[in-house]
Amino acid sequence: MNLFAEIRAGIVDALTHLADAGTLPQGLNTAAVSVEPPRDAAHGDMATNAAMVLSKPAGLAPRAIAEALAAELRKDPRIEAADVAGPGFLNLRLSPAVWQGVVKAALTEGADFGRSTLGQGASVNVEFVSANPTGPMHVGHVRGAVVGDALSRLLAFSGWKVTREYYINDGGAQVNVLARSAYERYREAHGLEPEIAEGLYPGDYLVPVGEALKAKYGDSLLDKGEQFWLDDIREFATEMMMTEIRGDLALLGVQMDVYSSEKALYGTGKIEAAIEALRAKGLIYDGMLEPPKGKTLEDWEPRQQTLFRSTAHGDDVDRPVMKSDGSWTYFAPDIAYHYDKVTRGFDALIDIFGADHGGYVKRMKAAVAALSDGKVPLDIKLIQLVKLYKGGEPFKMSKRAGTFVTLRDVVEQAGADVTRFMMLTRKNDVALDFDFDKVLEQSKDNPVFYVQYAHARVCSVLRRAAEAGMVFSDADLAGADLTQLSHEAELKLARQIGEWPRLVEIAAKTNEPHRIAFYLYELASDFHSLWNRGNDDQSLRFVQEGNVATSGAKIALARATGVVIAAGLGILGVKPVQEMR
RNA sequence: GCACCCAUAGCUCAGCUGGAUAGAGCGUUGCCCUCCGAAGGCAAAGGCCGCACGUUCGAAUCGUGCUGGGUGCACCA
Numbered sequence: 001m002n003l004f005a006e007i008r009a010g011i012v013d014a015l016t017h018l019a020d021a022g023t024l025p026q027g028l029n030t031a032a033v034s035v036e037p038p039r040d041a042a043h044g045d046m047a048t049n050a051a052m053v054l055s056k057p058a059g060l061a062p063r064a065i066a067e068a069l070a071a072e073l074r075k076d077p078r079i080e081a082a083d084v085a086g087p088g089f090l091n092l093r094l095s096p097a098v099w100q101g102v103v104k105a106a107l108t109e110g111a112d113f114g115r116s117t118l119g120q121g122a123s124v125n126v127e128f129v130s131a132n133p134t135g136p137m138h139v140g141h142v143r144g145a146v147v148g149d150a151l152s153r154l155l156a157f158s159g160w161k162v163t164r165e166y167y168i169n170d171g172g173a174q175v176n177v178l179a180r181s182a183y184e185r186y187r188e189a190h191g192l193e194p195e196i197a198e199g200l201y202p203g204d205y206l207v208p209v210g211e212a213l214k215a216k217y218g219d220s221l222l223d224k225g226e227q228f229w230l231d232d233i234r235e236f237a238t239e240m241m242m243t244e245i246r247g248d249l250a251l252l253g254v255q256m257d258v259y260s261s262e263k264a265l266y267g268t269g270k271i272e273a274a275i276e277a278l279r280a281k282g283l284i285y286d287g288m289l290e291p292p293k294g295k296t297l298e299d300w301e302p303r304q305q306t307l308f309r310s311t312a313h314g315d316d317v318d319r320p321v322m323k324s325d326g327s328w329t330y331f332a333p334d335i336a337y338h339y340d341k342v343t344r345g346f347d348a349l350i351d352i353f354g355a356d357h358g359g360y361v362k363r364m365k366a367a368v369a370a371l372s373d374g375k376v377p378l379d380i381k382l383i384q385l386v387k388l389y390k391g392g393e394p395f396k397m398s399k400r401a402g403t404f405v406t407l408r409d410v411v412e413q414a415g416a417d418v419t420r421f422m423m424l425t426r427k428n429d430v431a432l433d434f435d436f437d438k439v440l441e442q443s444k445d446n447p448v449f450y451v452q453y454a455h456a457r458v459c460s461v462l463r464r465a466a467e468a469g470m471v472f473s474d475a476d477l478a479g480a481d482l483t484q485l486s487h488e489a490e491l492k493l494a495r496q497i498g499e500w501p502r503l504v505e506i507a508a509k510t511n512e513p514h515r516i517a518f519y520l521y522e523l524a525s526d527f528h529s530l531w532n533r534g535n536d537d538q539s540l541r542f543v544q545e546g547n548v549a550t551s552g553a554k555i556a557l558a559r560a561t562g563v564v565i566a567a568g569l570g571i572l573g574v575k576p577v578q579e580m581r
Numbered sequence: 582g583c584a585c586c587c588a589u590a591g592c593u594c595a596g597c598u599g600g601a602u603a604g605a606g607c608g609u610u611g612c613c614c615u616c617c618g619a620a621g622g623c624a625a626a627g628g629c630c631g632c633a634c635g636u637u638c639g640a641a642u643c644g645u646g647c648u649g650g651g652u653g654c655a656c657c658a
Contacts, residue, residue, distance in 0.1 A: 032598095038600090038601075039602090049600065087601080316584055317584095319655095320655070320656065321597080325656075358584085359585075362584075430586090447606085518605090534623095536622090
């Protein structure tokens with residue numbers, strides 16, 4: 001249930017009544033009417049702009065509409081007060097019974113509270129991580145993995161049918177480099193000095209690959225030319241790297257539904273088919289590109305290439321799909337891959353890319369727009385860098401030595417839950433600082449701790465009640481006499497709970513899971529605030545010794561908070577804790 | 582030179598896809614708590630929302646043009 005949507009429906013009804021009564025003209029378009037929490041809580045619980053947006057089409061002064069609407073709305077038992085303010089705002093104060101109903105709804109719906117049908121069962125494909133299969137995942141991949149996974153959970157919670165997908169870049173030159181690097185480690189496994197030439201991957205994560213190659217091939221590949229082993233070793237090493245990557249993802253709690261291979265597109269005619277599909281639309285031609293201006297290219301020479309007319313769909317220049325030697329550019333299999341996603345019938349596509357792929361967005365969107373005739377929207381989220389710190393100091397890593405901070409390092413030091421939450425405390429297109437010491441700090445300025453602490457306190461309330469001889473199930477609490485929740489501080493928390501379904505919808509509409517993390521911090525803050533007031537005012541404590549009825553109502557509020565925190569953390573992929581340790 | 586992203590309190594950042602007097606945490610200042618439901622609490626100060634036009638009843642939010650920072654810019658993936 002989304003309270004805001006329900007009240008909005010009531011307002012639209014009231015407007016219809018006014019039109020029937022002749023106060024308003026018939027057939028007004030109410031699409032622009034919104035119901036939102038006012039910025040200042042003193043104005044009431046909800047505010048609507050109905051009078052202002054309808055003023056012009058109705059040909060009436062906003063305040064006149066607002067007055068009439070207010071009178072109509074006061075007949076609604078849910079609405080305790082309706083006041084016109086400012087240029088024509090209509091401020092609504094809802095009856096406590098409404099907020100008490102929110103608490104009850106949270107308890108009866110449990111983990112499903114806030115679940116919406118926004119997606120209407122449409123299918124969406126979320127492609128994320130897609131790290132090159134040339135080594136273990138490092139910090140740079142963590143944020144994309146977490147955002148992609150949380151977004152997937154958010155959309156699933158909002159009524160979408162979600163497929164999580166990983167695109168394996170196993171078709172390009174970098175996997176040949178991987179093969180050559182692995183070959184040196186294979187020689188090393190035989191006691192030979194590895195020759196890690198410039199441009200090869202120096203990381204010692206390939207040592208086990210060399211060992212495994214020795215176990216499989218013995219010494220049969222030693223002193224053989226590349227043509228004898230390149231394909232086999234590439235296959236073998238890529239497979240091992242993907243196994244490693246899957247393990248890394250599992251550490252973070254990320255589970256993919258589909259792994260798609262770039263290599264598998266070659267030789268199947270899929271790339272050709274995708275390009276032909278574009279050609280049929282007149283979007284493929286042979287031509288030459290202008291050199292980029294303002295950037296001096298020493299070795300620029302005009303080349304005849306096969307180009308995709310991406311400018312027809314909003315790109316700045318047309319893009320090559322084929323090199324001058326007749327082989328495909330990276331873009332070509334990528335087009336084929338997205339074509340594949342479109343033909344698999346997804347209603348929407350989402351790509352999570354690193355920020356360094358910013359220049360790639362327009363051409364990819366152009367390709368999908370062209371291939372789907374504009375029917376399948378593609379949203380691309382660029383994930384900005386994570387800067388590592390330790391105790392306030394930048395955390396250095398040496399690329400030269402081939403040592404870098406891996407995903408495994410991060411998860412082992414900070415834990416998967418903390419890592420996930422922290423990665424969602426910024427919107428995706430802003431850089432994020434991650435301090436290994438700070439994220440483990442137990443204080444208010446650590447949002448993970450603060451939210452978990454609130455959940456633990458809720459659990460503690462239930463434990464204490466049990467010690468006092470009061471054992472409540474969620475059903476008991478939902479059936480409690482919630483009219484006892486009448487104190488302003490309690491209703492404030494209930495209001496925040498009531499915002500949860502709306503917040504979920506906004507986050508899902510904008511594909512922004514970080515909003516969940518911010519909401520949880522606010523909810524935790526309101527809960528802690530109420531808890532603290534119990535220090536001064538005994539009547540605000542959740543457990544009222546010897547008074548089962550009152551305790552039941554107050555504990556219902558606490559438990560409802562816990563339900564929402566657990567649901568929110570669930571979307572972030574974080575496990576709520578029962579107690580702090 | 583072009584494209585994309587960012588610019589909000591001293592610092593780190595939210596800000597509901599156009600709403601009212603722009604919020605939070607940290608820091609600062611003052612008060613409270615010192616076997617308590619306090620790994621703290623309450624409150625205050627602190628803002629030309631980078632700049633300038635424009636659209637609108639109404640702009641931090643949308644548009645245009647600037648300024649400053651980041652990223653990417655022909656056969657690299």
